[in-house]
Amino acid sequence: MFDTTDELLRKIQLGEDSVLELKAIHFKGDKISGPKPDDLADELAAMANTNDGVCVLGVDDKKREIAGIPLAKLDAVESFIREVCNDVIKPPLAVRIIRMELPGALGAMQPVIKVEVPRSLFVHKSPGGYFRRLGSSKRELTPEQLARLFQQRSQARFISFDEQTVPHTSLADLEESLWRRFVALVPDDPIATLRKLKLLSPDETSVERATVAGILLCSRHPETWLPNAYIEAVRYRGNQQDSNYQADAARIVGPLDQQIAHGLAFVRRNMRVAAIKAPGRVEIPQFNERAVFEAIVNAVAHRDYSIHGSKIRLFMFDDRFELYSPGPLPNTVTIESLPLRQATRNELITSLLARSPVEPDDRQVGRQYLMEKRGDGVPIIMNESYALSKRYPEYRLIDDAELLLTIYSASQPNTPIVS
Known part of the structure; x- marks a missing residue:
């Protein structure tokens, strides 16, 4: 999401919304004083409970200006993000952390960190509770919304967990030499064959995604998407x-x-x-x-x-x-x-x-x-x-x-x- 610098800059100028969160990073000595771990956890978990999203650290959300992160402190900020995702959010949240540079107000390139948050297979709880993203803010899930979300994403769903789709996967993530074991003849239409085998299935937006079973049996590295499948x-x-x-x-x-x-x-x-x-x-x-x-x-x-x-x-x-x-x-x-x-x-x-x-x-x-x-x-x-x-x-x-x-x-x- 927002894969090019120009696209991301245009999005930042438009401000926060359902898929974009901006956070300036503040330090007190060598320690990060802002955002607080619990606050960042609430924002990231809300995105994962809603849909795909991006959080950019090193950007002033009020002025929409690239404040940047001191180069010597990038490692500390990345560790901070990992700790929030692994230790503060339950269950742990798998995100993609990308270091990049964006032009600041005076034109000089400033280091920032882009955190890509996928729509999760799970329902995530952060210190403030269970949240969802609504526009540029988060909202606590009502009991009815929470029950519905658990039904959609948990083992209580009518579709068994091993048949659920895995976000951000595609046909390319299923290795042909592995799924061919379950097919007698070379198929004319691989997608139709894999859908019949329930190794591939359309998600809620009708995009073809690998299922949990497809990843577990037809991917060389299932732990990429299901980190504890080993x-x-x-x-x-x-x-x-x-x-x-x-x-x-x-x-x-x-x-x-x-x-x-x-x-x-x-x-x-x-x-x-x-x-x-x-x-x-x-x-x-x-x-x-x-x-x-x-x-x-x-x-x-x-x-x-x-x-x-x-x-x-x-x-x-x-x-x-x-x-x-x-x-x-x-x-x-x-x-x-x-x-x-x-x-x-x-x-x-x-x-x-x-x-x-x-x-x-x-x-x-x-x-x-x-x-x-x-x-x-x-x-x-x-x-x-x-x-x-x-x-x-x-x-x-x-x-x-x-x-x-x-x-x-x-x-x-x-x-x-x-x-």
């Missing part, structure tokens, strides 16, 4: 979560099928495997690989992607494997009924994973495709793990917001570790 994996020495005893760690990103493969590979390379002679060589792995595979697939397929700030967490210890999946249990499923019921919150994602083949190196897990949608994933996790460790895995719901699965290690003899 797996955080850590192997600890011992039985306690302590960074001082961290043996290995990885931030597993990429399309969901790649996350599953790389998650399983992480467990493989960090899993102890012992060997005994009985009478021939018998290997005893720390965890059942088939159970781990099903657990990772379930976490990736069924987690709540609408919860901002939460990612899948995979932790390995000497005595157990833990997998944290964001979101409560879907529909009316309970901890007790998990092995017996089949339910999903991400119908489109699970349907696409059911058409995604298992990597050739992972075929020993007993699947041809990542999901088979028969509801046997949890029974496999329970039974295969018990057969190895003689202890059933445990599921636990934390604060009705995160599902924790614990798989216990097999008892291993005091023999040299193979790997």
Whole structure:
């Protein structure tokens, strides 16, 4: 928005409106004294709750003059913006921060910072409450407006979250080599094909946008648009979560099928495997690989992607494997009924994973495709793990917001570790 200098200058001369906010930056010593963090947070969140917008810092909103920002203090202002977006606005707001120069009143070029605020997938709360942009000012959302906005943007929407469009995406953001996996023949009309697959959908302004599922499965970097769509994996020495005893760690990103493969590979390379002679060589792995595979697939397929700030967490210890999946249990499923019921919150994602083949190196897990949608994933996790460790895995719901699965290690003899 306002991509050229001339366009932005003309807009500044016209003054603030629904899509433009101007802020002069004031300092007291080395510290920013204005705007206050809470005030800037209210303005940015209001824009994100309404539509696309731009905030230019370094411009006097009263005189509409380019006051600029001292060159030596640009880093401090950028850090200030990031802190406001990440720490003051809930959930954190993803913005684009651009340094640029604009001519001041005397013609000299002055540094300013342009903050591009996209219309968000989420409803954002700032210190003053929930706001929307109306003309050049912000207005607190009424209870009715807030309920309507949550319905439009949250998981409560009639369209499931994985079918919602992702702002500022397009057909170009879906890699052909990835979406072609779901198409038998080369389509004459890619847009029509992708719309049929629900990987592409028109937004409220009839512009074609990638859907959440499209980004998660057909983009090389889903975390660009959905910052928490990844797996955080850590192997600890011992039985306690302590960074001082961290043996290995990885931030597993990429399309969901790649996350599953790389998650399983992480467990493989960090899993102890012992060997005994009985009478021939018998290997005893720390965890059942088939159970781990099903657990990772379930976490990736069924987690709540609408919860901002939460990612899948995979932790390995000497005595157990833990997998944290964001979101409560879907529909009316309970901890007790998990092995017996089949339910999903991400119908489109699970349907696409059911058409995604298992990597050739992972075929020993007993699947041809990542999901088979028969509801046997949890029974496999329970039974295969018990057969190895003689202890059933445990599921636990934390604060009705995160599902924790614990798989216990097999008892291993005091023999040299193979790997």
